[in-house]
Amino acid sequence: MPDLWLPGAERHPLGDTAPTDTRYAPRVIWHITWDKNATRAKPADLVPFDQLVRYFTGSGSSVAPHLLWDPFSGRTAQFYPADSRSKSVVDAPGGTRTNRTGRVCLQVETLFFPYCRVGGRTFATVRDTPAKGLDKILAWARSWGVPDDWPMGTPTWSADRDEHTWETRGGHYGHGQTPENQHTDPGPMPKWSGASPVPKPPPFPGRSAFGPGKSNASVLLLGQQLVRRGFGKHYRVGPSRDWGEADRLNTRDFQLAQHWSGSDADGYPGPQTWARLFG
Numbered sequence: 001m002p003d004l005w006l007p008g009a010e011r012h013p014l015g016d017t018a019p020t021d022t023r024y025a026p027r028v029i030w031h032i033t034w035d036k037n038a039t040r041a042k043p044a045d046l047v048p049f050d051q052l053v054r055y056f057t058g059s060g061s062s063v064a065p066h067l068l069w070d071p072f073s074g075r076t077a078q079f080y081p082a083d084s085r086s087k088s089v090v091d092a093p094g095g096t097r098t099n100r101t102g103r104v105c106l107q108v109e110t111l112f113f114p115y116c117r118v119g120g121r122t123f124a125t126v127r128d129t130p131a132k133g134l135d136k137i138l139a140w141a142r143s144w145g146v147p148d149d150w151p152m153g154t155p156t157w158s159a160d161r162d163e164h165t166w167e168t169r170g171g172h173y174g175h176g177q178t179p180e181n182q183h184t185d186p187g188p189m190p191k192w193s194g195a196s197p198v199p200k201p202p203p204f205p206g207r208s209a210f211g212p213g214k215s216n217a218s219v220l221l222l223g224q225q226l227v228r229r230g231f232g233k234h235y236r237v238g239p240s241r242d243w244g245e246a247d248r249l250n251t252r253d254f255q256l257a258q259h260w261s262g263s264d265a266d267g268y269p270g271p272q273t274w275a276r277l278f279g
């Protein structure tokens with residue numbers, strides 16, 4: 001199992017853990033702490049990291065994330081282990097369980113507000129910061145199967161929400177892209193490599209390429225794409241050319257996440273599965 005706690009993070013376990021809905025693809029939800037309303041004309045000093053740690057372990061524990069991240073110093077503090085839900089998004093009764101969707105549903109509060117002042121400089125977006133330590137957070141998320149992509153696009157200050165995408169795609173989301181929520185954070189984020197568009201899908205090789213005893217490049221391609229999309233949890237060592245039960249179980253998880261059932265979710269890829277997986 002990957003690390004439950006981000007290596008190097010200061011640990012402040014709140015207890016009060018609860019499982020996530022692991023049939024959905026793994027994801028990260030990004031926030032900014034938005035502590036003050038500053039403007040270009042009236043910037044304000046960044047709030048001290050330890051003040052936020054006190055908040056999330058005290059009066060703010062009901063909205064605590066997994067991680068608090070300071071993009072200026074690279075300091076991180078963690079309040080929940082990776083396999084628990086955290087509490088930073090609104091979850092209305094019924095409907096999508098926003099804090100729980102995914103094998104992991106990691107939430108990161110970035111210590112930031114627009115026009116915060118650090119070391120005499122003013123920063124309008126998280127993208128403008130040095131983003132220190134971001135590589136470690138991304139590596140940790142990848143170890144939990146979170147793909148590098150932003151399924152609803154890289155965040156802006158506008159709030160776009162698409163419940164179907166949310167439920168079916170793993171990757172990175174902004175608070176502003178989360179169903180049932182009104183906030184518009186985190187705004188523009190630093191670019192990372194996986195934010196590039198997905199290449200053209202390969203043609204479906206036919207149903208006969210898959211199943212017990214089959215060994216070919218399409219089985220490997222299927223497995224690699226399942227991992228990329230966050231549906232690799234049944235692999236012990238990773239995908240290979242040889243069809244195995246892990247291929248079937250991972251494919252089935254992906255099919256179930258499309259809300260398919262019966263023979264449409266038997267774990268054997270057909271043209272629809274292929275199109276969705278690579279689409």
Ligand SMILES: [Zn+2]
Nearest residue numbers: 031175183185
């Ligand atoms: Zn937020």
